[in-house]
Amino acid sequence: MIFVTGAAGQLGTALCSKLADACVGLSRDQLDLSDCAAIAALVESERPKVIINCAAYTAVDLAEDDPASCRQINADAVAALAKSATKVGALLVQISTDYVFGGSTIADGPNHEDSPLEAQGVYAQTKLAGEQHAQTCPDHLVVRTCGIYGHLPQPKNFVETMLRIGVDREELSVVDDQHCNPTSASTIADAVIALIDAKARGVFHVAASPPTTWCQFAREIFKQSDMVTRVVPITTEQFGAKAARPRHSVLDTSKYTRVTGKSLPTIADDLAIYLATRA
Template identity: 40%
Template sequence: MKIVVTGANGQVGYCLQQQLREQDFDFVALTRSELDISDTNAVNTCIAELKPDVIINAAAYTAVDKAEQEPELAYAINRDGPANLARAAKTVGAAILHISTDYVFGGDASGSYREEDEAAPQGIYGQSKLAGEHAVIATNDKHIILRTAWVFGEHGNNFVKTMLRLGSSRESLGIVADQEGGPTYAGDIATTLIQIVKHYASGNPTIWGIYHYSGAPHISWFGFAQKIFSAAEKTKLYNKAIPQLNAIGTADYPTPAKRPANSKLDCSKIEKNFGIKPSNWGAALENIARYS
């Protein structure tokens, strides 16, 4: 089973490389400088040469606010890139595993979003990611689209690192308390993707399609920040007092792109079909120093 990983320098791509290497997989990990997935000819040439059995696309344009000013670039990476990979994968008979986002939903649901619920992204980022889902589905029958949320890890930029950085220099922080979701450890996303690859490689029937995978329990950004600093305090990560955290509303922190108030994903389908449980983000915060 030969695997190609795109977006190798991202949060999930970094973890995928580590885990695939530890488990002795035959894989090639490609950064954006090595493969621009929006370049159709480059993708076709690369995949034709490597002839993988599975492509895991961890490449994405993830600058949610900046996407409002760069829609062409966001669509090139988040829509055209996955379309190119899915088409090239089909040409060599490969499956494609593609990472998507909770931001494809509007955020006005009362409960957790299921895979079949109507998508209604509020901004360019979510719209471009949804377009990428549609492109993959239309191009390659052997696809898994893994929607996830609030990703954090040791590598790259994320909310956990931002909180630790700001907390080291400020006495108080205002954190949005009226948006809820499931923080998801990048290492758990990588583990999930590899588990799906193993399932497919073993010859077991694979139910292709869209799956939700995120962390539990659901929590607000404010609540998540409280847990982050609680973990930091236990490990004496700071030589100063933990900053005071103040709960604020979305209206108090306006951003160029609208965020869904409800980012809660129902992850029962992936547990039923693959035996994969939600990410335990609390356990991932226990060694908080690794994010600093």
């Protein structure tokens, strides 16, 4: 049995669709991750073989004003999952983020799994803490990824935001100094399954390539969608978000390819499949 927490989210939905009857999807209604006792009770009674934790507090800016709630979901709940997974001998798969590389620069090159970590802001710090808690489970797999966008009835992601706003705007300003690898939930779900099948353990990066910026990605979205919206590059400072964003969180995925024997798609191809399969 495979447990998938955060089953109503973008990645959880994709995983549950692909795993079908092999998994039990746990949304917030089925498992309250703010209740560590409930986590222990469910895991230790049902004894799953694998727990894939897709649940996360992802409101990056709101987290600056609500650190306790963010830490409860992104760190404390992972500690409880790790403890219970250890008791029942389960594999714990923790989904993490490129935000742990907040101190990286272009000069450092792509971030490898063992590159120096520097989490800036509440969201990033709690996700890094979640990684560390997950690694206390003897049988663990930490998967870092970036810019998840996936299918939901009312998805909230960068692609959908661009498409929604772009319909009514001739011009948009988008940050062009944050280098990253936006990746579809479907691609990440396939990669997580491939890592599990390969009996991989430890930390892995999963992301589309080559690296881009949010400005460049927005232009690709409009190009593939036959929209004429003009995208104007701006700096992180001009955008003025409350929480810090990584300037160079590009993920190197060569370890994933080496271990699984599988390649990951280009950003353009990944986006094309997503756009072609939108409801």
